[in-house]
Amino acid sequence: MTLSDRVRIKDVRVLSDNWTVLKSTTFEYRRANGEWQTQHRETYERDNAAAVLPYSRAGRTVILVRQFRLPAYIRGYDDLLIEAAAGVLDDASPEERIRAETEEETGYRLHHVQKIFEAFMSPGAVTEKMHFFIAEYEPEMRVSDGGGLVHEGEDIEVLELSIDDALAMIADGRIVDAKTIMLLQHAALHIFR
Numbered sequence: 001m002t003l004s005d006r007v008r009i010k011d012v013r014v015l016s017d018n019w020t021v022l023k024s025t026t027f028e029y030r031r032a033n034g035e036w037q038t039q040h041r042e043t044y045e046r047d048n049a050a051a052v053l054p055y056s057r058a059g060r061t062v063i064l065v066r067q068f069r070l071p072a073y074i075r076g077y078d079d080l081l082i083e084a085a086a087g088v089l090d091d092a093s094p095e096e097r098i099r100a101e102t103e104e105e106t107g108y109r110l111h112h113v114q115k116i117f118e119a120f121m122s123p124g125a126v127t128e129k130m131h132f133f134i135a136e137y138e139p140e141m142r143v144s145d146g147g148g149l150v151h152e153g154e155d156i157e158v159l160e161l162s163i164d165d166a167l168a169m170i171a172d173g174r175i176v177d178a179k180t181i182m183l184l185q186h187a188a189l190h191i192f193r
């Protein structure tokens with residue numbers, strides 16, 4: 001299947017080209033009834049990213065991180081966000097990037113990482129596609145404190161939580177990050193049954 005016979009791009013304007021590119025695109029879309037309709041949409045063109053849930057089957061625990069997120073704060077969330085370790089790919093492969101990112105953010109040097117799925121996280125506005133991984137960890141894999149890159153402003157706390165506590169934190173609103181909820185629910189369904 002291709003959409004190229006339903007979409008005609010007419011004009012693309014760069015509205016902002018700073019940390020990430022914001023574009024405005026004018027295009028024609030052929031509706032289900034066959035009529036062509038002109039539309040304008042803005043897209044925030046982010047690189048793809050990867051996220052991971054390190055888990056211990058024996059300990060029934062997972063590793064998460066906690067950090068400040070300005071967009072959530074602006075929207076009224078008055079706490080640090082609890083998240084799965086994640087990072088943008090920066091032209092690396094998802095597997096390569098998620099290992100490096102996990103070590104940077106959590107201090108764990110993972111061995112095998114298992115891809116579980118890919119997902120667009122906000123497809124109405126953001127181009128980013130997230131690659132999701134799970135990975136078994138053991139205490140010996142912790143090679144540093146993690147914490148992220150100070151010169152990039154990262155100030156990341158590492159959390160080791162029981163899966164039951166993590167799932168309870170989704171229910172009571174202490175975990176509100178989408179990628180993290182997806183990974184924890186995957187773990188509940190497929191790892192810690």
Ligand SMILES: Nc1nc2c(ncn2[C@@H]2O[C@H](COP(=O)(O)OP(=O)(O)O[C@H]3O[C@H](CO)[C@@H](O)[C@H](O)[C@@H]3O)[C@@H](O)[C@H]2O)c(=O)[nH]1
Pocket residue numbers: 019020046049050086087088101128130149152153154179
């Ligand atoms: N100077 C500057 N730095 C930025 C900006 N935006 C992000 N950064 C820095 O760029 C680095 C990106 O860190 P990563 O670990 O690679 O990405 P991330 O912030 O975890 O983002 C991923 O997860 C987010 C939460 O789900 C996603 O929102 C994001 O799109 C991505 O997937 C961080 O040091 C962050 O502070 C910006 O506008 N200006």
Ligand SMILES: [Mg+2]
Pocket residue numbers: 085086087088105
């Ligand atoms: Mg990150």
